[in-house]
Amino acid sequence: MTRSKWARGVALVGSGMSKFGSFLEKTSRDLFVEAYLDMQNSLMKDFSPEGIEAFYLGNFSSDLFEKQAHLAPILASWIGISPIASLRIEDACASGGVALRQAALAIASGQYDVVLVGGVEKMTNLSIAQVTEALATAADTQFEIPAGFTFPGFYAAMATAYMAKYKAPREAFYHVAIKNHNNGALNAKAQFNKTIFDILTSKKARAEQKGRPIPTWETEIEFLSDPKANPPIAWPMTLFDCSPVSDGGAVALLVAEEFAKDFTDNPLYLIGSGQASDGALPDRDSLSHIPAAQIAGQEAYEMAGISPKDVDFAEVHDCFTIAEIMGIEDLGFFPRGEGWKAAMSGKTSRNGEIPINTSGGLKAKGHPVGASGLGQVNEIWKQLHGKAGQRQLTGQPSIGLAHNVGGSGQTCVVNIFERRE
Amino acid sequence: MTRSKWARGVALVGSGMSKFGSFLEKTSRDLFVEAYLDMQNSLMKDFSPEGIEAFYLGNFSSDLFEKQAHLAPILASWIGISPIASLRIEDACASGGVALRQAALAIASGQYDVVLVGGVEKMTNLSIAQVTEALATAADTQFEIPAGFTFPGFYAAMATAYMAKYKAPREAFYHVAIKNHNNGALNAKAQFNKTIFDILTSKKARAEQKGRPIPTWETEIEFLSDPKANPPIAWPMTLFDCSPVSDGGAVALLVAEEFAKDFTDNPLYLIGSGQASDGALPDRDSLSHIPAAQIAGQEAYEMAGISPKDVDFAEVHDCFTIAEIMGIEDLGFFPRGEGWKAAMSGKTSRNGEIPINTSGGLKAKGHPVGASGLGQVNEIWKQLHGKAGQRQLTGQPSIGLAHNVGGSGQTCVVNIFERRE
Numbered sequence: 001m002t003r004s005k006w007a008r009g010v011a012l013v014g015s016g017m018s019k020f021g022s023f024l025e026k027t028s029r030d031l032f033v034e035a036y037l038d039m040q041n042s043l044m045k046d047f048s049p050e051g052i053e054a055f056y057l058g059n060f061s062s063d064l065f066e067k068q069a070h071l072a073p074i075l076a077s078w079i080g081i082s083p084i085a086s087l088r089i090e091d092a093c094a095s096g097g098v099a100l101r102q103a104a105l106a107i108a109s110g111q112y113d114v115v116l117v118g119g120v121e122k123m124t125n126l127s128i129a130q131v132t133e134a135l136a137t138a139a140d141t142q143f144e145i146p147a148g149f150t151f152p153g154f155y156a157a158m159a160t161a162y163m164a165k166y167k168a169p170r171e172a173f174y175h176v177a178i179k180n181h182n183n184g185a186l187n188a189k190a191q192f193n194k195t196i197f198d199i200l201t202s203k204k205a206r207a208e209q210k211g212r213p214i215p216t217w218e219t220e221i222e223f224l225s226d227p228k229a230n231p232p233i234a235w236p237m238t239l240f241d242c243s244p245v246s247d248g249g250a251v252a253l254l255v256a257e258e259f260a261k262d263f264t265d266n267p268l269y270l271i272g273s274g275q276a277s278d279g280a281l282p283d284r285d286s287l288s289h290i291p292a293a294q295i296a297g298q299e300a301y302e303m304a305g306i307s308p309k310d311v312d313f314a315e316v317h318d319c320f321t322i323a324e325i326m327g328i329e330d331l332g333f334f335p336r337g338e339g340w341k342a343a344m345s346g347k348t349s350r351n352g353e354i355p356i357n358t359s360g361g362l363k364a365k366g367h368p369v370g371a372s373g374l375g376q377v378n379e380i381w382k383q384l385h386g387k388a389g390q391r392q393l394t395g396q397p398s399i400g401l402a403h404n405v406g407g408s409g410q411t412c413v414v415n416i417f418e419r420r421e
Numbered sequence: 422m423t424r425s426k427w428a429r430g431v432a433l434v435g436s437g438m439s440k441f442g443s444f445l446e447k448t449s450r451d452l453f454v455e456a457y458l459d460m461q462n463s464l465m466k467d468f469s470p471e472g473i474e475a476f477y478l479g480n481f482s483s484d485l486f487e488k489q490a491h492l493a494p495i496l497a498s499w500i501g502i503s504p505i506a507s508l509r510i511e512d513a514c515a516s517g518g519v520a521l522r523q524a525a526l527a528i529a530s531g532q533y534d535v536v537l538v539g540g541v542e543k544m545t546n547l548s549i550a551q552v553t554e555a556l557a558t559a560a561d562t563q564f565e566i567p568a569g570f571t572f573p574g575f576y577a578a579m580a581t582a583y584m585a586k587y588k589a590p591r592e593a594f595y596h597v598a599i600k601n602h603n604n605g606a607l608n609a610k611a612q613f614n615k616t617i618f619d620i621l622t623s624k625k626a627r628a629e630q631k632g633r634p635i636p637t638w639e640t641e642i643e644f645l646s647d648p649k650a651n652p653p654i655a656w657p658m659t660l661f662d663c664s665p666v667s668d669g670g671a672v673a674l675l676v677a678e679e680f681a682k683d684f685t686d687n688p689l690y691l692i693g694s695g696q697a698s699d700g701a702l703p704d705r706d707s708l709s710h711i712p713a714a715q716i717a718g719q720e721a722y723e724m725a726g727i728s729p730k731d732v733d734f735a736e737v738h739d740c741f742t743i744a745e746i747m748g749i750e751d752l753g754f755f756p757r758g759e760g761w762k763a764a765m766s767g768k769t770s771r772n773g774e775i776p777i778n779t780s781g782g783l784k785a786k787g788h789p790v791g792a793s794g795l796g797q798v799n800e801i802w803k804q805l806h807g808k809a810g811q812r813q814l815t816g817q818p819s820i821g822l823a824h825n826v827g828g829s830g831q832t833c834v835v836n837i838f839e840r841r842e
């Protein structure tokens with residue numbers, strides 16, 4: 001059934017993450033340790049750090065954010081697992097997902113049996129101007145940035161192209177934001193552990209409105225349509241269309257399939273993985289989708305021997321709301337041009353056809369870029385183990401997909417996990 | 422014979438490098454293209470870029486040097502090989518060697534058959550203060566740098582410890598510099614394509630000295646002992662003990678062993694590979710050697726089923742002269758404390774027991790950090806194919822080793838290549 005070319009299978013036996021948010025007093029090391037300890041508390045048995053044979057770190061730019069490169073051996077030393085091979089993988093916001101894939105390939109090769117994968121980013125200590133400048137380095141700084149683009153600008157261009165091509169209304173994007181905040185409100189580790197209604201109405205105001213009906217999507221859309229509450233950042237992307245600047249860490253423990261049961265009674269299996277790249281925005285034929293995501297998804301489905309309809313839920317890289325809408329099309333969950341309709345009709349909600357970003361997504365959970373891809377994997381770990389609390393999906397999902405995009409789509413990596421009975 | 426755990430073997434079928442040096446008008450992209458074209462001109466037949474399935478880039482910090490992160494997909498797009506999976510590997514000055522190892526693991530896993538590995542760094546456009554600050558990020562910037570260390574300082578501490586422990590004279594280090602410049606003088610791609618004698622005596626002065634005997638090692642040592650000609654940088658490391666700040670790119674093409682002959686009649690085989698990490702300098706028991714290098718070397722020898730005496734020549738990471746002396750001990754070519762004697766007695770010269778850094782090493786060839794590890798591989802490619810020109814080793818060497826260190830030894834990777842008849 002599976003068409004994997006890998007010499008052997010890879011299993012996920014542990015997963016953890018720090019709280020995502022803004023923590024001025026914490027460094028990458030603190031966030032990583034928090035995630036690592038959380039991983040140790042996940043489903044494992046018989047875990048000994050001495051068994052870890054290599055460490056793959058996803059990190060976008062501790063160089064710029066903390067003036068610290070060469071971070072992998074430092075973190076390995078910090079948790080006491082030196083002298084194992086330690087390296088950093090960088091593919092902008094896809095660094096975490098790519099690190100996981102590369103660690104899996106190293107296991108598949110036979111070189112290692114047990115590999116720790118980490119992702120971390122510490123972004124909030126810089127000024128917003130400095131963060132904007134640092135994030136700009138994920139684009140083509142020779143051509144795109146001098147032309148005046150910023151990351152909200154890239155996705156604004158894509159949103160404009162998408163709206164024009166598919167006659168999508170501006171409001172479709174708000175539905176993504178509202179849904180992801182609704183999910184994030186049920187995730188204690190989310191940076192915005194709140195609905196948009198809660199964010200935009202102060203406690204006092206809400207108390208005064210006692211007796212008022214429970215907020216509807218219509219109320220929230222009305223809120224979001226008020227430019228005082230939700231100013232445009234790069235039209236048509238408004239404040240609530242953008243994921244936040246975040247600090248956070250996430251960790252995954254991968255092992256060769258044959259050893260999975262030594263670590264946990266309930267391993268997840270990495271049944272599909274795919275990765276692709278692309279040039280900068282001016283090099284692409286179309287701005288209304290992300291070609292690298294489509295290719296990475298196809299590769300992952302082919303390896304897994306499944307089709308999009310076999311996926312029970314997905315964490316989709318919603319750095320901006322338009323990105324989620326393009327993503328659910330690129331991944332084949334909906335035909336091109338139908339993503340916005342799916343978002344508006346609730347098909348991607350927790351009780352919808354294919355729940356997307358039950359964790360809150362990057363939008364509400366937060367987007368510490370190097371950690372985001374592994375934060376997605378943490379949600380898949382929780383949902384597939386029935387440990388997602390109030391946001392737990394019903395019907396015992398068995399296949400979850402993580403879609404992690406770098407920059408404006410120069411990188412995309414897709415990893416698919418399966419729970420087996 | 423071989424004890425490799427890899428699911429299949431990996432061969433090197435092409436190698437290229439740009440000229441190393443200071444090129445203010447060039448970017449990383451230019452240097453990479455120069456290396457890529459040089460690779461295309463190496464021994465291959467039937468090469469088509471369409472066959473490349475993934476791109477692994479070693480780069481230390483284009484973030485800081487060029488304000489460009491996410492460089493792997495940009496370079497892939499630049500040479501027209503998108504949408505293949507493209508990623509950057511960062512382990513400070515070991516980035517190139519680690520990228521090669523990770524690419525090899527991806528082939529060994531069965532995922533890819535043909536992988537392009539690149540390494541690049543563009544360092545010379547920054548001021549020396551900015552370069553020093555950028556390089557400092559390869560150390561522990563939370564503890565080591567605030568304590569006043571710079572990279573010459575780290576290696577000065579190691580040199581001092583080494584001298585104290587093994588009663589090595591200061592002059593031993595000069596022998597490394599003189600040898601590597603003698604080799605670099607025969608390498609047109611070296612940043613310093615000159616002997617130290619040539620550097621320290623102007624053309625005019627040399628003309629006036631017509632009839633004077635050919636410069637001896639004694640003459641050069643005398644030159645180097647003059648602090649006006651060779652000022653101390655961080656005692657006991659002087660100017661000529663330090664590798665330069667450089668720009669450069671290097672490229673290697675790796676394929677699954679079974680396809681090697683489709684690319685060239687004379688592939689080299691990656692018979693051994695090892696990688697290890699370590700904490701910062703204050704975490705180590707000893708400063709007179711680099712533990713990660715010893716571990717990486719042992720792992721590589723074990724995989725290859727060989728011992729140090731089977732190695733015909735090696736490129737050893739001589740970011741500072743003391744680093745080469747520690748390296749030849751860490752790799753088992755000489756017992757601990759004997760490296761300095763080997764250097765002084767010519768055992769590491771081209772006609773010595775084990776020729777070290779026939780390319781000129783980082784010292785004379787240059788040290789564009791992300792490219793250095795692949796620059797080493799380029800020398801192995803040339804020597805094993807008998808194409809090293811005036812510096813060609815005699816006796817048809819068949820096994821060459823590359824030793825690539827990150828930072829002050831937080832990372833080391835060793836790769837061993839073999840030519841088979």
